[in-house]
Amino acid sequence: MHGRPRRPDKPEDAAAAEAKAAKLRDLQAQVLHNHHSRTYTKEALGLSFKLLEINPEAYTAWNYRKLAFQHNIGELSEPEAIKSAIDDELRVVEVALRQNPKSYGAWYHRKWLLNQKLAPVDFKREFGLLDKLLKVDARNFHGWNYRRFLARFMGVPEEEELKYTIDKISDNFSNYSAWHNRSILLSNLLIKQSKGFESKQKIFSEEFELVTQALFTDPSDQSGWFYHLWLLAQTSSPENPQLIASWPSNGSNLSLSSLSSICCYSLKEGILPIVLYFNEPVKGLSSSSVSLNSDLVVSKNIQWRPLSVTDSGHSNCWVTYLEVSNLECNSLQQFSVEVSITNSDEIVSRSGSNYNCPVHFSFTFELSNNDSTAKDIDPIHELISWDFSEPLLSHVNPSCICFEQLKITTSLVHKESNWHLERLSDEIDLFRELHDDNSKFAKLTLARLLLACAAIKSRGSSLVERKGYCEESLGLFNDLIDLDPSHKRYYEDERSLVLMDQLTCDMEAFKKYCSVKALPKLAPLNHVQLCRLSLTRIGFAERLLWVQMLDLSHNNLRSIEGLEALQQLVCLNLGNNQISSFTALEPLTKIISLKVLDLSCNEIGTHPIDTTRYICPSPFSHRVEACEAFEECRKKNINVEEFWDAILFFKHVNLVQLCLEGNAVTNKENLRTLVVTLNPSLKWFDGKFVH
Amino acid sequence: MGDGGELAAEKHVRYIVTVEKRKDSFESLVMEHIRLNGAYWGLTTLDLLHKLRAVEADEVIEWIMSCYHPESGGFGGNVGHDAHVLYTLSAVQVLCLFDRLDALDVDKVADYIAGLQNEDGSFSGDIWGEVDTRFSYIAICTLSLLHRLEKINVQKAVDYIVSCKNLDGGFGAMPGGESHAGQIFCCVGALAITGSLHHIDRDLLGWWLCERQCKEGGLNGRPEKLADVCYSWWVLSSLIMIDRVHWIDKDKLAKFILNCQDKENGGISDRPDNAVDIYHTYFGVAGLSLMEYPGVKPMDPAYALPLDVVNRIFLRKEH
Structure with a gap:
């Protein structure tokens, strides 16, 4: 029951309700009876009409009417008679929609009738009905779906429908449904390069103006902001992959x-x-x-x-x-x-x-x-310690670390046309004006504009160009965390990406986090330490492809997606983060070189709801079939229903050192057996030698 | 936990069990045609509250099977009502709760669902041909629970769902249809079950979904709409499947749900102080389950069944 107040029944109400219920009960029984006995008389149809008038959701009654219609229409030959039979059905739908304008059954009945194509459709009547409905509720998505259906049915040009969206938006800026339809129509017209829609630049400039007008009228309404985000994505994404x-x-x-x-x-x-x-x-x-x-x-x-x-x-x-x-x-x-x-x-x-x-x-x-x-020599023969900071780069031969990696192909990347940059700069100026409004959407949009601008500007030139934009948007995300604490962790995730961008875009600054880790008898490892930075997720992994030893401890990481790109990684420290499941570690199963993994003091085993259950391959998503490892574990009396995620993880890594202490999962019996069984190469577990 | 206090689990269990006995009220009669959905909502809630044993399993299964249409292989919403995928999924889910899929002619039911796939990969809800991404989810979920996904063209089914993706990252009922949290759940769920979540821009959709949280803490289904307890399920489950559920304020949402409880007579309503019903009672408890509320069993976000039930279905040895 939507929107009905909770109150105790009054005695007089109870009697009326009883009578109402008795009537409905009879009607439903009679309609079902007629349905089962295939009785399609006028009287029987009248009963189904009455039922649908009270309860438009009674789907079997709609089915019954379709059967009756098919049955009765077969006996009619006069176009007038056919038209009148169709009119009867259309009227039932209209009456039902009056009772419930969101009745799936009623709307479909009408579409079904039109699709029979037994008589010319009176489009004036159809669009008239829609206008009335959308005037009462401009957001009725059944109405909008029906409008799209009609437009396609009678071949209304998309340009015409685009005009309708602007009418609706002018009535009320806060009409997400109309903005949505506009985005669909515009993208189709642009793809088709219809007349007047050849220039993306012209169209998007006009759209930016339109939506900005809406945003400045009511900055708290969401509708326009989502449309603006779509325009921004269209303007800032590169035309071709690079x-x-x-x-x-x-x-x-x-x-x-x-x-x-x-x-x-x-x-x-x-x-x-x-x-x-x-x-x-x-x-x-x-x-x-x-x-x-x-x-x-x-x-x-x-x-x-x-x-x-x-x-x-x-x-x-x-x-x-x-x-x-x-x-x-x-x-x-x-x-x-x-x-x-x-x-x-x-x-x-x-x-x-x-x-x-x-x-x-x-x-x-x-x-x-x-x-x-x-x-x-096994490179990780001895227990790796993360405690000691190694000499900084300046103390060793700089050629050991291939910072050249950072330059790579940027010079080959094409520059974008200036239009995008100009457009975004204009928008930035505009939103800097609006932004002291304390509107969270204005701040967020400004941050997104700045980052989009940074991406375009650094394309084909030095990454350092990004730094200023990063700094300004970091400030905005910090403001947003205070301004809109309910979505705090969204802003923290966004901030984490900008932070990683900022740390790695400037080679001189980045060197502070880089060092070499000397290993006895072996070549030193390229070591990067990004600790205690409040990182929540990984970004810009393309700038870390050369890293062999990565310390991400003491952050707030709950996701490590992106690390799979680091195909040189040998040692990884994720200690003291917020990793909450083995499925969240899936990226590590793609790194064949990984030997040392520190997961101490995370949240594995703390949360009954696993938020990466469907991101990683599993039997539930049909990306892993029952595997041998499950069988192997069953033989050791390990409960596969309980440990499937750990089994899939440890089966796919080949670790020499693992630290899991400080995770709730370690309290579970059998985990150790599982790890050692599936990971025979393991030499050190929680700092102790494995026999 | 704030004003709404704690979850009145005992009261809700009693409410669910007694709703069954008030079949003759007008409200129950209006819902008569979807009684099988009601059974799924009520029984799943009982299971989440560790009280599935409050009902007689054999009686339930006998009634469920009396809604079965052996000639088509589908289930009606109640005895005497026509077969439709909406009720077929509920029937299968309830049988899963009781671990009684053996009551079914599995291939017959699977063939009924598979027979409703259209050339473009979409699914009709029944023989009358209404197409909606809700039916895509239902078909995929049902077939997966029956271990019969191979009976359909999965790639085409996925392609159709992807064709309903919008520029805001969400999904509509059909190509061009506006994004709606319920519809998003269906599409994300179907993609999750078929291992196809890569079609989703998780940050874009995640932001749209987390912005469904209104000032009072509850979630709405579309921008600029009122919060409603049912979206606690549709939005939360979608956010979990795409690993973005931490972007909302769970404490505020839990308070909103708890404030919608009828603490005297049991049951949960769409908004505070409105009339309770079984649908919102289920979605409220399911929402709390997804937020790891103490004493409530954890739920699987894609199959909409308790986690232990789903794990059993997919990890038990015979499969």
Whole structure:
């Protein structure tokens, strides 16, 4: 019951209600009886009309009327008689809608009648009915759906319908339904390049003006703000996908030792990952769309795999693993690899635009059979400690760390047309004016405008250009956290991304967080420490592709999505964060090089509701079938219904060191058995040696 | 927990059990055609409150099966009413609660659902051909619970749902239809069950959904609408499936739901001080379950059943 006040029945009401109920009970019984006995007489139809007048939701009565209509119409041949039979049905619908304008059954009955195409439709009557209904409730989505149905049915041009939306919006700016319909119609017209809609620039400029007028009239109404966000997305997203980072980077030299080159631990295992990172999710990377040339024999069947938790066809990040284990080399030998992507119809973004900025890069790597010391030693033989800060970059040979990675392909990225930037700058000026209003939407929109502007400005030029925008928007997000505490964690998540952007866009500033971790007898690891920064999620992973040891401890991370791109990562510290399930760790199952994982003091096992249950592959989403690991665990009396997420995680990682202490899940019996069973390579568990 | 106090679980259990006996009131009669939905709402609420045993399972199942149409394989909303997917899902869900899917001719029911898939991947609700993304969810959810998803063209079903995605990140009832929290639940749920959540811009949709929280703490279904307890389920479950539920203020929402309780006679209403009904009682308790309210069983956001029931269905050994 929607909107009916709660009150005790008065005695006189009770008697009336009793009579009303008795009438309805009789009607329902009679209609069902007529339905089952296929009685389609005038009298029987009259009863169903009465029922639907009282209860338009009685769906079987609508079905009954359809059957009766089909039955009776077969006996009519005169067009007038047919028309009158249809009119009768239309009238029933109108009466029912008067009782409940949101009756699914009534609206569908009308569509069904029209679709029978037995008589010409009186469109004036139809649109008249709609006008009346939308005047009473301008947001009735059944009405709007019916309007779209009618427009399609009679072939009303989309330009006409667009005019109708502006009429409705002029009546009342606060009409989300009309703004919504406008966005649908406009995108269709732009895609079709209909007359008058050839220029996106002209159309969007006009739309910005229209919506800004609405926003300044009532800044607290949501309708316009969502429309504005859509316009902003249309204006700021790049026209075509672009490659923004790769690992290895152009010109780099990799080897197992690090004297004059970049140390790559995965070489030890005979695998060389190549990572390509695009500015938006793309699909279609294959041996034909990405050409790989090398003096080492590369198999023709290079498989490019999307690196994302969802494993979908589209991903920002793609990887291929070159097998280098069975190369014959007697002495130190150098191999080179060239990667190029030309204009490709195969590589396409979600919006369907294809890759059109050719890019080429090359790198070399060294292999040596004689390098036995490096090959035999397990890099993580000894317990890794996170406690001691290693010497900063300035104290060691800077060539150890490949900061060159940060530059990569930015010079190859195309500049956007100036229009976008001008448009956004105008909007920024406008919203700076509005923003002392304490309107949260104005502040949020301003922050989004600034970040969109930063993205466009730094495209094709230095990332440092972003810094000023980042700083201003950080201030806005901090304000928003105070202004709108109910959505605090949304703003914190947005702030976290900007924070990571700000930290990594300026190479000089970023160096403060970077160091090298010396390991006994081995090449040092590229180490990045981003601790105690209130990070809640990961952004701009494309700037961290080279990191081998990452300390993210003492933040508020609840998601680590994005880390899957770090295919060089060996050690990861997530201690003292807010990770609440094993499913949230899914990105780590994509990093083959990961050996050391610190998860101490998180919230795994604390929450009965798992918010990544459907993000990660599971039997519930049909992305994992019952697997052998489940069977293996059942044999050890591990409850699969309870531990399925832990089983799927530990089955897919290959850790040498793990720390889980300080998570509620460790109190559960069997967890240790599970971990050790599924992870035979584990040597250290919670700081203790595993036998 | 603020003004609404605590969850009056005992009272709600009594309300649900007695609603059953007030079949003859006008309100019950108006809902007569959806009694099978009512059974699902009431029984799931009982299970969430650890009180499923308050009803006689065999009686319930016998009644459920009396709504079955053996010739089509579908269920009607009540005895004598026509078959429709809306009630077929409720029937299957209730049988899942009691772990009694064996009462069904599983293939017959699955064929009924699969037979309603249209050429474009969409689903009709029944033989009369109404198309709506609600029916896509129902079809996918039902078939998945029956382990018969392979009977339909999943890719086409997913493509159709994606064609109903809007520029605000949400979904409508059909291509071009306005985003609505209930419809969003259906589409997100269907995509979740088919492992297709990558079609969703989680930040965009998450922001739209978290902005459904109104000043008083309750959630609405569309921008500029009033808060209503039922959206506690539609919005929360969608936010959980896309991992953005932390973007709303759970304490304020829990207070809103608890304020809608009839603490004297049991039951929960759409808004404070309105008349209670079984539908809002279910959505209120389900919302609290999704917010990990103490004493309430956790629920699965996609299948709309208690977590232990869903885990049992998909992880039990025979499957």
